[in-house]
Amino acid sequence: MSTQPSLEQIKSKVAATRKRNPAYGEVVAWLGGLLALTLEAAPPRLPEDLGLADRRSAERLAAGRPMFEPGGLPLDLDLARELLTQLRENAAQRPQGREQAQGLERLLAASPERFQEVVTAFLAGDREAQAKAAEELGLAPPVQNLFLRLALRPSLLALAQAACEGLDLAPWTAGHCPVCGTSPRLASLAGEGGKRSLHCPNCETAWPHRRLCCPFCDNQEPEDLVVLTAEGQEGYRLDICRRCGQYLKTLDLRSLAGPVIPVLDDLTTWHMDLVAERYLEENPVAPQAS
Ligand SMILES: [Zn+2]
Ligand SMILES: [Zn+2]
Structure with missing residues (x-):
């Protein structure tokens, strides 16, 4: 699945981000303009x-x-x-x-x-x-x-x-992008039960991935899969893996307007990277017994 977001969708996302998080106002308006260049x-x-x-x-x-x-x-x-x-x-x-x-x-x-x-x-x-x-x-x-x-x-x-085009990505269960092999930084939840998709930061392909599974190390132990949410940040959460020390920034599209625009959403969730890094610093990953 890979559909180019329209100029209208980019504009409305820029407006929504500025409203929700004025600290990103200037940078998001700038980036919205640059994204428009790539569309033209x-x-x-x-x-x-x-x-x-x-x-x-x-x-x-x-x-x-x-x-x-x-x-x-x-x-x-x-x-x-x-x-x-x-x-x-x-x-x-x-x-x-x-x-x-x-x-x-x-x-x-x-x-x-x-x-x-x-x-x-x-x-x-x-x-x-x-x-x-x-x-x-x-x-x-x-x-x-x-x-x-x-x-x-x-x-x-x-x-x-x-x-x-016309390809069913269901057989693809890996954590990296099926097209270009890049690891995701963003995930989204959508539809009934909140099905998870991962988003490629480079080619912007989205593919389905099980929710209770770390895409980076395949960890499926619920106690090692930490979810962090913050007050006033409805629709956003961090999915941190306590086994490999990697994380995803997740956008819940049941409460946030889509679509995910990786380059824009990645930049405007920079504060979540800081939270994830702090968490991992304070809770270092334990070496795995082999
Ligand atoms: Zn890709
Ligand atoms: Zn992991």
Whole structure:
């Protein structure tokens, strides 16, 4: 399942977030504008033959092997460069965006090989390579990742849509994205009984996943699966695994307006990352007896 949220949905989400949490007002309005840029971009040019017959085989899905390797996704990098140029112009117009614009300028001036390496480091979640590139470019790593995510967004979404078209994802029980293999940061609950979906931060694919099971380590012991909620934060909760020390930020779409827009919802739940990190610091994960 991968449907692109419309401009209207992005706008109403921006408005709802600003109302609920004014502290995010400025950043969410800025990000909403950048997301609109990604929607207005020309359609990405992807290879005609994506080899989906093999990639979508029932056998492959049942084995938990994603359709594409994170570093080997066929994406339109020319379009990504065009979008980065627009993002640079946007940053240059913001008083606090000058350094970001300079960092993006350096990225755009990089050789095609280096540009591909930076993109691959982002997609593969290679933190070390990301930090090295960020230092070279003079960008903070989270900012670098945000710009790359936005610049690659049209390609990633088009790829995910082609990959999932008419496909039943029920046989996919793994905790990582069936299309690009990325680990989720967000989950949502919807419908009767609150069925859980996990959301890919990169290609934005959503797939079903059992509620009482950690997607990162498969832990199914209820006493090791902690749920944290906070007053005044109705519809939001943290699902923390006491076995592996990882967590998901969960949006309950029975009380919050959807759809989940991963890049936006991830940024506007930053305070939940702090709560999760504090919890894990105060309740360190016990080493497992093997
Ligand atoms: Zn994905
Ligand atoms: Zn776990």
